[in-house]
Each structure stands twice: as C-alpha cells, then as structure tokens.
Amino acid sequence: MTERRVVITGIEVLAPGGAGTKDFWSLLTDGRTATRTITFFDPAPFRSQVAAEIDFDPEQHGLTPQEVRRMDRAAQFAVVAARGAVADSGLVFDNVHEHRTGVAIGSAVGATMSLDQEYRVVSDGGRLHEVDHTYAVPHLYDYLVPSSFAAEVAWAVGAQGPATVISTGCTSGIDSVGYAVELIREGSADVMVAGATDAPISPITMACFDAIKATSPRREQPETASRPFDATRNGFVLGEGTAVFVLEEMESARRRGAHVYAEIAGYATRSNAFHMTGLRPDGKEMAEAIRTALGEARLNPDDIDYINAHGSGTKQNDRHETAAFKDSLGEHAYRIPVSSIKSMVGHSLGAIGAIEIAACALAIEHNVVPPTANLHHPDPECDLDYVPLTAREHRTDAVLTVGSGFGGFQSAMVLTGPGRRP
Structure with missing residues (x-):
C-alpha cells in the first residue's frame, strides 16, 4: 500500500504583534517582542503583570455581531484563522467530499476569558454565593465545553468529517496537528483543517500561574520579560493566539498544483x-x-x-x-x-x-x-x-x-x- 504523506498547503496565524501570517513572520524575523503590561484588566493585584496581547477587532476580521456574541475570544481566533488558512490554500471545498474533510483544534484552557467574565456577571462581582443565572449570556454552555471550538470551525469551513478538540496542556497545538496527520495517513480523511487556539489572559489564569510562581514578575520594560535560555530569566510570559493549517494528502495537493509549505x-x-x-x-x-x-x-x-x-x-x-x-x-x-x-x-x-x-x-x-x-x-x-x-x-x-x-x-x-x- 502506498504511503499517504501529509503536507501543509494553507497557513493563517493570529499572534501578538500583528493579526496575520505576514505580520507574524515580520515580527519574528525582525526580532521584535510583543509583550506589554496587561491592558485587558487591572493587573495591579497580581505578581505577574505582563503578557503578549493581540490587538484584535473581530468585526474587522469578518465576524458578524452574532458570531462575536456567540463565541469566546479563542473561538473567534480559530474561526478567523481557519477561514484564512482555507483561502491561503486555494482549496475549493466544493471539489472535496465534505465527509472526507475534518477538523482538529487544540486548546489548553478553552473559553477561559468568557467563563471568567460571565462568573463575575452572574455572581455580581463575586458578591453572591448563589449566582443568578438570568444574567448569563444565552451561549454560556458553549463556553463550558471546549468541543464548541471544533464545531465552530467545522461550520465555518463546511467540514463534515471527524471534528475533535485535543487538550493536552501546552502540547495541544502539536498534538492536534499530529492527530490530524494520522487521520489523513490512515485514510480516514483527505483534508484536515487543524491547529490550536487559546485566549487565556484573564484574572483567573494570572492567579493560577502566580500561585506556582511560573510567570515572570518582571514589570519594568515588559518587552524584555520573556528571556528563554538567559541566566536572568525568571518565568514565562503569558500570551494568546492561534494558528490553523490546511493539511492535505501530498499527491492530491500536487495534482491540483497547490503551493506546499512543508x-x-x-x-x-x-x-x-x-x-x-x-x-x-x-x-x-x-x-x-x-x-x-x-x-x-x-x-x-x-x-x-x-x-x-x-x-x-x-x-x-x-x-x-x-x-x-x-x-x-x-x-x-x-x-x-x-x-x-x-x-x-x-x-x-x-x-x-x-x-x-x-x-x-x-x-x-x-x-x-x-x-x-x-x-x-x-x-x-x-x-x-x-x-x-x-x-x-x-x-x-x-x-x-x-x-x-x-x-x-x-x-x-x-x-x-x-x-x-x-
């Protein structure tokens, strides 16, 4: 049996420093940093007060007001990136059997930002022990279950094959792509839209990492806080973002003349x-x-x-x-x-x-x-x-x-x- 080999034909990245693959690569090759003092909430009570945030306007990236209301920030990232990766691949999904197209999305902490925000609402800022659910948004359940991320991406691209969320902590991104590759290799899918998304910059996340002193307490010159392999390093800097790929069986990609990244x-x-x-x-x-x-x-x-x-x-x-x-x-x-x-x-x-x-x-x-x-x-x-x-x-x-x-x-x-x- 001929080995089914898997290639990347579409990429879209939303990362700190620029929402788009081109901006992302420019930041990296310039050696610039995108870490700054947290702006999403008042970080003063926390030991670690810096993060790498994305300046992201969902409607400017094509999401409707209803989609914005329905989806957590991490899900918004994933949907925007999935659409961008499909466009980059040049793949016409009408020419692909929808049941042979799947989705694999990784996420470590799911809809953390929305869950954190909604708890503050239904508990009146933590004042109520018995929360009042009538103040919650109607899509609160979608925030609870990370599987909603895979569902949103599948709807966005029209994929009716396998749809899965992989959650293995900080290896979720590699593992979701690895899982997607195996589905194509074994013949369970011909095309996979795969990647990972997280938007964890919230008070609860900062408190969790503060408790174990995993994040950097460096506050002056926040752009210098992340220092891998440096003798003066003192913890990681939290970030957010997504990358989504179109993965295809190699021979199929070659037949349609697709650009292959790797x-x-x-x-x-x-x-x-x-x-x-x-x-x-x-x-x-x-x-x-x-x-x-x-x-x-x-x-x-x-x-x-x-x-x-x-x-x-x-x-x-x-x-x-x-x-x-x-x-x-x-x-x-x-x-x-x-x-x-x-x-x-x-x-x-x-x-x-x-x-x-x-x-x-x-x-x-x-x-x-x-x-x-x-x-x-x-x-x-x-x-x-x-x-x-x-x-x-x-x-x-x-x-x-x-x-x-x-x-x-x-x-x-x-x-x-x-x-x-x-």
Whole structure:
C-alpha cells in the first residue's frame, strides 16, 4: 500500500504583534517582542503583570455581531484563522467530499476569558454565593465545553468529517496537528483543517500561574520579560493566539498544483509520569519523543537543520530540553541552530505549539531561523546555539519542533521542505 504523506498547503496565524501570517513572520524575523503590561484588566493585584496581547477587532476580521456574541475570544481566533488558512490554500471545498474533510483544534484552557467574565456577571462581582443565572449570556454552555471550538470551525469551513478538540496542556497545538496527520495517513480523511487556539489572559489564569510562581514578575520594560535560555530569566510570559493549517494528502495537493509549505514527516508524544508541573532534569521522555519522530520521518539526527525549542523561559524547562536535545541528537545538537519564539510572542499555552509549527514552516519556506529575543546572558548550563537577538539566514530543509506541558506531556514533530524526503 502506498504511503499517504501529509503536507501543509494553507497557513493563517493570529499572534501578538500583528493579526496575520505576514505580520507574524515580520515580527519574528525582525526580532521584535510583543509583550506589554496587561491592558485587558487591572493587573495591579497580581505578581505577574505582563503578557503578549493581540490587538484584535473581530468585526474587522469578518465576524458578524452574532458570531462575536456567540463565541469566546479563542473561538473567534480559530474561526478567523481557519477561514484564512482555507483561502491561503486555494482549496475549493466544493471539489472535496465534505465527509472526507475534518477538523482538529487544540486548546489548553478553552473559553477561559468568557467563563471568567460571565462568573463575575452572574455572581455580581463575586458578591453572591448563589449566582443568578438570568444574567448569563444565552451561549454560556458553549463556553463550558471546549468541543464548541471544533464545531465552530467545522461550520465555518463546511467540514463534515471527524471534528475533535485535543487538550493536552501546552502540547495541544502539536498534538492536534499530529492527530490530524494520522487521520489523513490512515485514510480516514483527505483534508484536515487543524491547529490550536487559546485566549487565556484573564484574572483567573494570572492567579493560577502566580500561585506556582511560573510567570515572570518582571514589570519594568515588559518587552524584555520573556528571556528563554538567559541566566536572568525568571518565568514565562503569558500570551494568546492561534494558528490553523490546511493539511492535505501530498499527491492530491500536487495534482491540483497547490503551493506546499512543508511536509509533516514525523510526530510522537510521550508522558513523563512524574509530576504535575515538574520535569525530569535528564529530559529522557522528550528525547524519546524526538527519536521516535525522527524514525517516523526516516531521518537521522544529522539531517536536522533547525530546532524550534519549547523555550518557555523557566530554568527547569530550558535545562530539561537542552538535555533532551543532547540525548537524542548527540554531538550534532551542538551544531544545530536553536531558538524560542516565545521570547517574542509569549506563551499562549495550547495554541503555541501550532504557532510554532507555523514558524517552522515559514523558516523552511524562507531559509531563515528566527532569533531568541532578550538573550544577552546565556545560562552556562544551556550551552547550545540559541541564535540570540538576530535572525539568521540558514538552509532549513528539515526542522524539529518540540513542546512540553504540565502533566508531563512531551511532544515532537519533524517538518521537511517539499521534496526533501524521497
């Protein structure tokens, strides 16, 4: 049986610093940061007061007033990005069997912003112990169930095949795309609209991360707060956003003359079964995911040209994945450019894995490695080539991207340029 290979033919990104793929790539290659003092609410009571927000007007992006009323901000992101990815792909959905077109959307925290807001309304700002449901919006149930995100995207693009939400914390973006790839490979779908979305910048989220001191308390010069692999880092910076892709079976995409950004050549996920927020310092489980993804891609460690790191900006994560790269890639790990785009767009939880896949596909497209912003004082324990401050022109035929999530989730994906794999 001929192997069904999967390629990316459409991309749309909504990320801090610009709502659109072009603005996103410009921000990354310029090495600019989009973190700022939180404007969505008064951050004064919180330990961490900075985030990477998107300046997003849903009606300017084509959503109707009814859609805006019905959907949480994260769902709005996903629908806008799905429509943009389909337009970018040039795929005419009338020519695709609707039951062979599916949706896979990742999200770590679902409709957090709307749930937070509606609780304040029905509890009268927390004053009422017994809330008054009559003040709630009629679509409150949709905010409760993250599956509504997949339903909204399916309606927006007319997909009647498999529709799923993947929620595996901060690896949700990689895992949703990986799941979509497997559906196409096994023949359950021909086209998948896949990606991830999260809009978590709300009081409840800030309070949760404050409690475990995971986010940066740095308030002066908020644009410098996210500092992956830097000796002065002190936590990640929360972000928001989405990236959605059109994935197709390779031969079908070639027959219709589609532009192919990259092939998704390998994917694997593992769990460390260790601790809810802690990581094993040796990075063994991430290393195993990397080796498995490389094996599926039929590539050797020496074939990897660039690594998009999880690079959250916490000491345990940066050291953990540095160890994993050395374990899985051997001496070649010291020769591969590595960078973290979270230094520029923050950590959008479940969405970031998909946003980073978009960065990888664009790195392949343009042969440019995005930099790690704010990396002025490298941690001696993180001794790889982390591409500080300035983007680097570099041939990127094969790219590795990884994700690490609370709960022990560790995922890896390998992307290659069109025609890179025989």
